[in-house]
Amino acid sequence: MATGLRPARLRPSDLLRLGGYGLRSRPLRAVLSALGIAIGIAAMVSVVGISASGQAALDARLAALGTNMLTVTPGQTMFGDEATLPDEALSMIERIGPVTSATATGTVTGTPVYRTDRIPPGETGGLAVTAAQLDLLDTVNARLAGGSWLNAATARYPAVVLGAAAARRLGEVPAVYIDGRTYSVIGILEEVPLAPELDTAVLIGWDAAKSYLSFDGHATRVYTRAIESHVEAVRGVLAATANPQNPDEVDVSNPSDALIAQRAAARTFNALLLGLGAVALLVGGIGVANTMVISVLERRAEIGLRRSLGATRGQIRTQFVSESLLLSLLGGAGGVLGGGVVTFVYAGTQQWPAVVPPWAVAGGLAATLLIGAVAGLFPAIRAARLAPTEALAAA
Amino acid sequence: MRPVIELNEVTKSYPGGVHALRSVDLTVDEGELIAIVGPSGSGKSTMLNLIGTLDRPTSGTVRIDGHDVAALSDRQLSALRARRIGFVFQSFHLAPGRDAVTNVADGLLYAGLPQRERERHAEKALVRVGLGDRLKHRPHQLSGGERQRVAVARAVAGDPAVLLADEPTGNLDSASGAGVMDLLRELNTSGTTVLVITHDHEIAGSLPRQVPMLDGQVV
Ligand SMILES: Nc1ncnc2c1ncn2[C@@H]1O[C@H](COP(=O)(O)OP(=O)(O)OP(=O)(O)O)[C@@H](O)[C@H]1O
Ligand SMILES: [Mg+2]
Numbered sequence: 334m335a336t337g338l339r340p341a342r343l344r345p346s347d348l349l350r351l352g353g354y355g356l357r358s359r360p361l362r363a364v365l366s367a368l369g370i371a372i373g374i375a376a377m378v379s380v381v382g383i384s385a386s387g388q389a390a391l392d393a394r395l396a397a398l399g400t401n402m403l404t405v406t407p408g409q410t411m412f413g414d415e416a417t418l419p420d421e422a423l424s425m426i427e428r429i430g431p432v433t434s435a436t437a438t439g440t441v442t443g444t445p446v447y448r449t450d451r452i453p454p455g456e457t458g459g460l461a462v463t464a465a466q467l468d469l470l471d472t473v474n475a476r477l478a479g480g481s482w483l484n485a486a487t488a489r490y491p492a493v494v495l496g497a498a499a500a501r502r503l504g505e506v507p508a509v510y511i512d513g514r515t516y517s518v519i520g521i522l523e524e525v526p527l528a529p530e531l532d533t534a535v536l537i538g539w540d541a542a543k544s545y546l547s548f549d550g551h552a553t554r555v556y557t558r559a560i561e562s563h564v565e566a567v568r569g570v571l572a573a574t575a576n577p578q579n580p581d582e583v584d585v586s587n588p589s590d591a592l593i594a595q596r597a598a599a600r601t602f603n604a605l606l607l608g609l610g611a612v613a614l615l616v617g618g619i620g621v622a623n624t625m626v627i628s629v630l631e632r633r634a635e636i637g638l639r640r641s642l643g644a645t646r647g648q649i650r651t652q653f654v655s656e657s658l659l660l661s662l663l664g665g666a667g668g669v670l671g672g673g674v675v676t677f678v679y680a681g682t683q684q685w686p687a688v689v690p691p692w693a694v695a696g697g698l699a700a701t702l703l704i705g706a707v708a709g710l711f712p713a714i715r716a717a718r719l720a721p722t723e724a725l726a727a728a
Numbered sequence: 729m730r731p732v733i734e735l736n737e738v739t740k741s742y743p744g745g746v747h748a749l750r751s752v753d754l755t756v757d758e759g760e761l762i763a764i765v766g767p768s769g770s771g772k773s774t775m776l777n778l779i780g781t782l783d784r785p786t787s788g789t790v791r792i793d794g795h796d797v798a799a800l801s802d803r804q805l806s807a808l809r810a811r812r813i814g815f816v817f818q819s820f821h822l823a824p825g826r827d828a829v830t831n832v833a834d835g836l837l838y839a840g841l842p843q844r845e846r847e848r849h850a851e852k853a854l855v856r857v858g859l860g861d862r863l864k865h866r867p868h869q870l871s872g873g874e875r876q877r878v879a880v881a882r883a884v885a886g887d888p889a890v891l892l893a894d895e896p897t898g899n900l901d902s903a904s905g906a907g908v909m910d911l912l913r914e915l916n917t918s919g920t921t922v923l924v925i926t927h928d929h930e931i932a933g934s935l936p937r938q939v940p941m942l943d944g945q946v947v
Contacts, residue, residue: 338795338804338811341840351837358825638821641782642882643810643838645803721782725817 340645352655355628356663363660366624369617370664370704371671374697376610378672381693383679384603390685391592398474398527400589401564405555405575408584416582417551422575426555429574431563436472437552438534439464441542446535447510448503460499462511463534464542472556473528480520487519488538491545494520498532509535514545527588528556614700617664622708625657629716636716637724650717657709658702665701669694729757731791732889732921733779738788740774740944748774750944751788756923758889761916763932764925766941772925773894775941779923780813780892781805793889810838814883814920816893820875822867828854828878829863835882853885854878857911873904880911884920891915893924897931905931 343351356363405426407416427435441462469475470482482494493509493516500521503509508517516537525531542548555575559567564587572583629636636649644652673689680687733756740749748771756762764772777783778790781797790797793812800808822831832850833843841849854863857877867875876896883891893912897905909924909931916922926932940947 338800338807340803340807340810341838343837344842346843347837350843354823358823634821635823638817639838640806641780641809641815642835643806643808645806645838647803648806648838722777725782725821 340643340648343648343651348651348655349659351652352659355632355653355656356660359628362624363663366620367617367660367664367667369620370614370661370701371617371667373610373612373614373617374665374668374701375671375675376613376668377607378669378689378693378697379675379679380603380606380610382672382676382687382689384599385688385690385693386676386680386685387599387683389688390680390683393686394526395589395592398589399558399561400587401559401561402473402527402588403557403559403564403568403571404528404586404588405557405571406584406586407553408582410579410582416576416579418553418555418583419576419578420551423552423555425574425577426557426571429559429567429570431560431567433558433560434468434472435555435557436466436468437555438466438469438531438536439539439542439548439551440553441537441546441548444512444546446499446503448506459533460502461530461534462493462542462546463531463536464539464548465494465534465536466539469536469556470522472558473525473531475525475528475531476523478521478523480518482520483536483538489540489544490538491516491541492519492538493517494522494536496522496532496534496536497524499535502533511535512546526592530554614704618661618704618708621657621661621664621705622712624660625653625709625712626715628656629653629712632716633719633724633727636719637721637727640719640721640724646717649719650713653713653716654706654709657713658705661701661705661708662698665698668701669697672697729759731755732758732793733923734789734791735775735778736789736791738775738778738785738790740771740778740783741786747944749778749785752944752946754939754946756921758921759916759919761913761922761936762924763935763938764923764941765927765929765932765938770941771944772941774944776892776894776923776925779890780815781809806838810840811886812889814886814888814891816876816879816883816891816896818895818898820867820879820899822875822878824867827864827866828859828870828881831867831878832882832885836886839886849885850881853881856884857881871904872900873907876900876904876908877911880908880915884915889921891920891922893922895925895927897926897928909934 407418410416423435423437426432441464444462446460446462467483467488478497491514495503495518506518508515522531543550568585571585572580576583639649676689677687735752735754738749738752739747741747752775766772778785779792781792784797792808795808797805829847829850832853833846836846836849851863854860857880859874859877859881862870862874870878896908900908912922912924932938
């Protein structure tokens with residue numbers, strides 16, 4: 334006969350109603366204690382979201398710029414002097430199979446650039462007169478902001494093309510003065526992300542540099558593009574190809590590495606912010622646990638009543654765990670929403686594509702559920718252990 | 729008549745040497761209407777809690793609806809309460825802010841009925857206690873007597889075999905108290921076994937059987 338006595342199972346909809354019951358009777362307290370969780374989750378989601386958005390922007394930028402450019406510069410000799418690249422370096426590099434293009438620039442030393450012949454020396458420092466070959470723009474992926482690039486004719490005349498920063502510094506001038514001679518400005522470049530040294534350059538034709546500025550004709554930098562899948566292989570042989578006698582005196586770099594390195598630096602900072610978010614989350618979890626403990630204390634009479642109505646200990650426990658889960662899920666959902674908004678706004682100001690990775694949302698909500706379960710379990714067990722008569726007497 | 733409640737040499741002691749019940753024997757048949765009377769501290773509530781399986785005796789046997797309480801697990805006792813026993817308390821124990829139907833329907837949660845069914849039964853029970861026009865009223869919108877009738881509706885909505893009421897009129901004026909007692913009589917007429925603890929001699933005297941208690945014993 335006793336076997337016929339089996340408690341009825343609560344339906345999921347009933348559990349939801351039971352869990353929401355305590356929250357609805359004290360909405361302000363529910364909101365405040367969910368707030369801690371919300372702040373923690375929002376911090377973590379926005380850190381991940383902003384980082385992912387920045388990454389997406391960088392990826393898009395790298396895709397546009399290409400990661401297949403390598404630059405070759407002279408390093409130092411064994412004695413610490415500045416090395417030079419051999420004259421054949423460029424033609425040797427061009428002969429490497431997977432290299433699709435290669436071009437050289439040469440820094441012209443000791444030749445300050447002035448706006449007019451009246452400005453005293455030293456006022457427009459930092460601009461480098463640089464001899465360039467005609468195929469420079471294609472190889473470094475540079476674009477003209479105005480005017481035109483050097484051609485076979487202008488490369489032999491006193492004419493220059495200004496880098497973006499050089500143009501800003503010199504202002505809108507029809508001509509510049511170098512070493513006592515007037516050079517007409519025929520074009521201005523946009524910024525070149527993979528070759529920032531060109532931004533501060535005053536570019537002049539290779540032959541003109543030789544004839545007017547006693548340029549020695551040594552390349553100080555070689556830009557190459559290689560087939561994407563062979564970039565690493567090309568990188569491995571570049572030094573020896575450029576200078577077979579002294580490969581150690583050659584530096585090879587991939588400028589897109591610098592952009593990626595910036596990202597890595599940002600990541601360390603993100604780890605710190607994530608840590609702060611985790612602390613906020615922990616504090617939020619303690620807040621929820623505290624709310625649940627108080628809730629159980631205040632509602633002893635209700636617990637007694639439910640036991641008298643036939644609730645098992647398990648059902649009382651489940652009720653309070655559901656309440657705790659619902660409470661922290663409320664905070665978690667708010668936090669995900671808040672973190673998403675922060676990400677969208679910030680990405681908007683940076684002109685990045687806004688990205689909130691699904692794993693961050695899922696992870697945030699999972700962390701929330703875990704916190705809710707842990708925070709609610711102890712108070713729920715206490716509630717379930719209350720003797721019915723004692724609970725009823727608490728009214 | 730089949731006995732629905734049987735107490736056999738039941739004692740209940742609390743730590744510190746308090747003997748709330750001393751060797752109590754009591755048999756209640758199906759369909760009885762009983763007043764439990766006695767001075768404060770005589771063990772009335774203690775006995776009612778044992779009958780309601782909210783507590784277990786220190787010694788002796790308690791049989792409810794044929795089940796030996798000592799042989800049942802906490803889960804089984806819960807199921808027994810959910811299906812066979814209804815409680816009415818002096819202080820109503822209604823959920824504030826929730827209307828009469830919801831309060832009564834909530835009482836059927838542990839009987840396993842779906843929400844729709846619970847509400848249907850709740851409305852029927854409220855009509856039965858004369859509150860058909862107060863279905864959507866919340867406790868603070870009801871008089872004390874009406875509140876207690878909501879509590880009675882909650883106790884009987886699941887059609888229990890036994891209704892236990894611990895001073896149900898204790899917080900009410902005599903008119904509303906009489907109304908609640910009329911209600912309990914009516915429920916008894918339709919077959920429910922009813923036990924009422926009361927300090928009111930007039931009420932006690934109007935019921936068919938009195939169980940007087942003194943010092944933890946039925947006298
Ligand atoms: N949890 C408990 N721990 C210790 N003693 C208790 C406990 N519950 C009741 N008692 C004692 O048991 C005795 C009987 O209490 P009970 O509540 O049954 O009395 P009662 O007849 O219902 O009194 P009243 O009319 O005042 O409600 C009292 O002396 C009381 O102090
Ligand atoms: Mg009492």
